[in-house]
Amino acid sequence: MKPSLKIVKIGGKLIENEALLNSFLDDFVQLNGPKILCHGGGNKATEVAGKLGNETKMVDGRRITDKDSMEVITMVYGGLLNKNIVAKLQAKGQNAIGLCGADGNVLISKRRPVKEIDYGFVGDVVKVNSDFIANLLSPGIVPVFSAISCTEEGVLLNTNGDSVASEIAIAMSKLYETRLYFCSEKKGVLKDISDENSVILKMDSEKYKELVEAKVVTDGMLPKLHNCFQAIDRGVKSVLLGDSGLLKKNSIHTKIVK
Numbered sequence: 001m002k003p004s005l006k007i008v009k010i011g012g013k014l015i016e017n018e019a020l021l022n023s024f025l026d027d028f029v030q031l032n033g034p035k036i037l038c039h040g041g042g043n044k045a046t047e048v049a050g051k052l053g054n055e056t057k058m059v060d061g062r063r064i065t066d067k068d069s070m071e072v073i074t075m076v077y078g079g080l081l082n083k084n085i086v087a088k089l090q091a092k093g094q095n096a097i098g099l100c101g102a103d104g105n106v107l108i109s110k111r112r113p114v115k116e117i118d119y120g121f122v123g124d125v126v127k128v129n130s131d132f133i134a135n136l137l138s139p140g141i142v143p144v145f146s147a148i149s150c151t152e153e154g155v156l157l158n159t160n161g162d163s164v165a166s167e168i169a170i171a172m173s174k175l176y177e178t179r180l181y182f183c184s185e186k187k188g189v190l191k192d193i194s195d196e197n198s199v200i201l202k203m204d205s206e207k208y209k210e211l212v213e214a215k216v217v218t219d220g221m222l223p224k225l226h227n228c229f230q231a232i233d234r235g236v237k238s239v240l241l242g243d244s245g246l247l248k249k250n251s252i253h254t255k256i257v258k
């Protein structure tokens with residue numbers, strides 16, 4: 001039997017709330033066994049870009065990333081957010097190491113081909129260096145991944161944080177029984193975005209298509225759910241979506257089913 005591995009993704013809205021982040025990290029350090037943390041930070045990047053006079057454009061939940069935005073992304077995701085999360089984990093007694101895709105050659109990507117939309121410096125992961133990650137996990141270190149990948153030519157690319165988490169979970173599934181957790185602002189996928197209590201407890205791909213067509217699922221939830229179904233179809237044992245309390249026992253959440 002394969003050992004178990006938990007991969008947890010936290011989004012930008014959770015990261016920017018100090019109290020929620022601390023409470024989440026307390027739960028995270030309590031998780032037994034090997035674990036990986038992936039983070040986004042889209043709203044911080046938008047805020048910093050705005051201060052520098054750059055307007056942000058998102059299409060279907062993904063950022064159009066020009067050269068200037070990519071500099072902001074590198075500073076905000078790879079620097080500010082990643083290093084602060086690692087520092088907080090150290091303070092809670094959990095040894096951790098912060099990485100972007102170039103570190104350890106861990107997330108190799110290709111630039112998104114230009115179809116109707118040119119996303120600019122945005123990449124899709126084509127290879128995960130799972131052996132390198134396994135080597136970090138074996139002495140009990142928690143790898144903390146920012147939403148940045150790297151091409152074989154050495155170009156850093158902005159990569160949706162949910163895609164990073166799901167690609168890592170898929171790749172690690174050959175060595176571990178993997179469980180993937182998406183912790184975001186909402187308790188899960190909502191039937192009615194204005195009703196926090198309308199959480200859909202179980203979600204299959206048929207329901208997902210229905211909700212996309214009905215425009216109940218929009219914005220960042222589009223790539224998130226796409227990544228959830230990719231993961232569950234490609235070997236990840238379980239995929240859950242919830243808020244900062246997702247790792248607590250008896251949390252209300254959405255479970256992805258085949």
Ligand SMILES: Nc1ncnc2c1ncn2[C@@H]1O[C@H](COP(=O)(O)OP(=O)(O)O)[C@@H](O)[C@H]1O
Nearest residue numbers: 011012184185186188189190216217218220221
């Ligand atoms: N049906 C839905 N249920 C829940 N959230 C939804 C739904 N449709 C759109 N969303 C939006 O998707 C967001 C989650 O995606 P995203 O902003 O990328 O999260 P994160 O940054 O935490 O990863 C929610 O905060 C919400 O605004």
Ligand SMILES: CC(=O)N[C@@H](CCC(=O)OP(=O)(O)O)C(=O)O
Nearest residue numbers: 012040041042062063147160161
């Ligand atoms: C290509 C692309 O869209 N990348 C995302 C990466 C950050 C992210 O995923 O942040 P959240 O988890 O906070 O949404 C972005 O720049 O917004």
